[in-house]
Amino acid sequence: MSLIELENITKIYASDGIETPVLKGVSFKIEKGEFVSIMGPSGSGKSTILHIMGFLDRPTDGLYRFNGKTMDEMSDVDLARIRNKEIGFVFQMFFLLPRTTVLENVKLPLLYSEVPEKNWQKLAEEAVKAVGLEHRMYHDASKLSGGEKQRVAIARALVNKPKVIFADEPTGNLDSKSGGVVMDILEKLNDEDKITIVLITHESETAEYAERIIKIKDGEVDSDRIVENRRKIGDGYHK
Amino acid sequence: MAFKAIGINRSRSTLTILGIVIGIAAIIAVMSIGKITESMIYNQIQSLGSGIIFVEPGSHSFDASSMFARRINEKDLEALKNPEKVHFVKYIAPVSIYSGKVTYGGSNKTYTILGTSGDAMDMFDYNVDYGRMFTDDDVKSGTQVALLGSNVKEYLFGMGDPIGEKIKIKDTNFKVIGYYNDRAQKGMLDLNKTVVIPYTAVNRYLKGTDTFEQLAVKSESDSTVGATAEDIRYTLRETHDIDDPSKDDFSVATPDDFMKQIGSVMAIVTILLTSVAAISLVVGGIGIMNIMLVSVSERTREIGLRKALGATPGDISNQFLFESIILTILGGIIGILFGVGLSYVAMLIINKLSTASEASFVVPPNAILIGFGVSAFVGIVFGLYPARSAAKKHPIEALRYE
Numbered sequence: 065m066s067l068i069e070l071e072n073i074t075k076i077y078a079s080d081g082i083e084t085p086v087l088k089g090v091s092f093k094i095e096k097g098e099f100v101s102i103m104g105p106s107g108s109g110k111s112t113i114l115h116i117m118g119f120l121d122r123p124t125d126g127l128y129r130f131n132g133k134t135m136d137e138m139s140d141v142d143l144a145r146i147r148n149k150e151i152g153f154v155f156q157m158f159f160l161l162p163r164t165t166v167l168e169n170v171k172l173p174l175l176y177s178e179v180p181e182k183n184w185q186k187l188a189e190e191a192v193k194a195v196g197l198e199h200r201m202y203h204d205a206s207k208l209s210g211g212e213k214q215r216v217a218i219a220r221a222l223v224n225k226p227k228v229i230f231a232d233e234p235t236g237n238l239d240s241k242s243g244g245v246v247m248d249i250l251e252k253l254n255d256e257d258k259i260t261i262v263l264i265t266h267e268s269e270t271a272e273y274a275e276r277i278i279k280i281k282d283g284e285v286d287s288d289r290i291v292e293n294r295r296k297i298g299d300g301y302h303k
Numbered sequence: 304m305a306f307k308a309i310g311i312n313r314s315r316s317t318l319t320i321l322g323i324v325i326g327i328a329a330i331i332a333v334m335s336i337g338k339i340t341e342s343m344i345y346n347q348i349q350s351l352g353s354g355i356i357f358v359e360p361g362s363h364s365f366d367a368s369s370m371f372a373r374r375i376n377e378k379d380l381e382a383l384k385n386p387e388k389v390h391f392v393k394y395i396a397p398v399s400i401y402s403g404k405v406t407y408g409g410s411n412k413t414y415t416i417l418g419t420s421g422d423a424m425d426m427f428d429y430n431v432d433y434g435r436m437f438t439d440d441d442v443k444s445g446t447q448v449a450l451l452g453s454n455v456k457e458y459l460f461g462m463g464d465p466i467g468e469k470i471k472i473k474d475t476n477f478k479v480i481g482y483y484n485d486r487a488q489k490g491m492l493d494l495n496k497t498v499v500i501p502y503t504a505v506n507r508y509l510k511g512t513d514t515f516e517q518l519a520v521k522s523e524s525d526s527t528v529g530a531t532a533e534d535i536r537y538t539l540r541e542t543h544d545i546d547d548p549s550k551d552d553f554s555v556a557t558p559d560d561f562m563k564q565i566g567s568v569m570a571i572v573t574i575l576l577t578s579v580a581a582i583s584l585v586v587g588g589i590g591i592m593n594i595m596l597v598s599v600s601e602r603t604r605e606i607g608l609r610k611a612l613g614a615t616p617g618d619i620s621n622q623f624l625f626e627s628i629i630l631t632i633l634g635g636i637i638g639i640l641f642g643v644g645l646s647y648v649a650m651l652i653i654n655k656l657s658t659a660s661e662a663s664f665v666v667p668p669n670a671i672l673i674g675f676g677v678s679a680f681v682g683i684v685f686g687l688y689p690a691r692s693a694a695k696k697h698p699i700e701a702l703r704y705e
Contacts, residue, residue: 120611144618145615159611159702161608176609176618224613
């Protein structure tokens, strides 16, 4: 059983009576423990695929199965629960709460989980350590550098020990050095903790951290290939 | 989290809850000023002496016929004095009022002349401070003797001793046998500006009738007041030949009746004023709703993020509802404090203006409960719509919101 299965997924946005098809029948599978990049030019529909895979949006048609469970059968509350428990998100814009410490930001998903409150501190500290920010634990998150902010976001994605992390252009707002650090962390999480990583990017250099690249074009899968010269931790990314 | 969100926009939050503060303060003030006034009136009635029943001519309906209603006369008094007919009577004092010129030497002035009996002295604490009281014999025979209130004594005699002197009321001479120190006013009558003489003398020499403005009856105890009042009604119906109680040409009022009447008037006034205050709560609530809607739209991305991280629509709705309830309860607490302060000031003013009796400071505990309850309720009612609209936001659209 694959962790993620998309079967003929379509998505049509309708506004003011005009229907815009964004996805025109996308099918692929991602196995547990894989590191996959989804590439494509802007407007190709790659973000929409990520939103559907991340249970943030529902497809117009087609079948999406996650860890054996079909999305069709889930209520909005079920979707919220599965996002909380099984999925971590890392966004291009970081989306940290301002005037709030690093640790409090990382604790946020725990607020909506069934994890007892007495464990929150320990889990959040572990997650912050995993991204190497233990010296920033009680800093105001909005005062950190971009790279550090993204590492806080990764720690927040990690805190509920998800099966998969969806990273939507995680290096898009970072200089190449901090981008490299972020990618190194994601790769390490995949390599050592066996967390499935799905990366959305339009930069081929970033995409090559993955073991497999799915290219999307005009709402369809254009190509799906194994990366031969995969970038490794410390390869540095323009270092 | 909620406290933080409110703290970040401190001045905005303060302005927002002002409506709630004013509304709750007004409600608390109205309720406790009502209670203060009521307790002051109650004290005043109590100061007349507990267990006193007032019998007056005329039913208490204010139509023209009651003006010409049959007077209470000496025959009625005799009937009521019969212990076979009216039980538990401790004192019974007729009150015959006349207003007339009192002359001594070259000076004269118009004073209230109170005609009554020795019973009144005990009932209303009208015992003289100097000289002697008039006796039952004085009353029976209508002796021309007089007791002077402190103002009367001072005006007519200055520092001199009035006892034994003769004063003239209307055209009749009365011998002064006693006088009073300054007394605090009780009820309608200011004893300081009154000359007290036997009721028989008032009726015979001044009014030329055998009727009274009022009979004051004191029952043996508070628990017998009702029975005595009922006996009085029954006896007067007999002497007045009345079969139908609805045609009574007299009224019998107990302190309880007064309190009930005052209580019901105060309740109506309080309800009216409270509803006016409630309007400001509605206005305050709309302010809360407005600011919560602004807050929801400002924090659209935060809502999107929280949803992405697993917040259910219920979680989001609760978060905003909680914030608006915190706001209104905060307003409620400040309002309660203001309201209590306001009623304290009101009490001080009432006590300054009124010489009669001291108002005591009361804040009804249910007013505070109502203050809390209402402010939480306003928070829920006016927070619900913003909270629902926050909960309904689509996570993707919320995250993309600029």
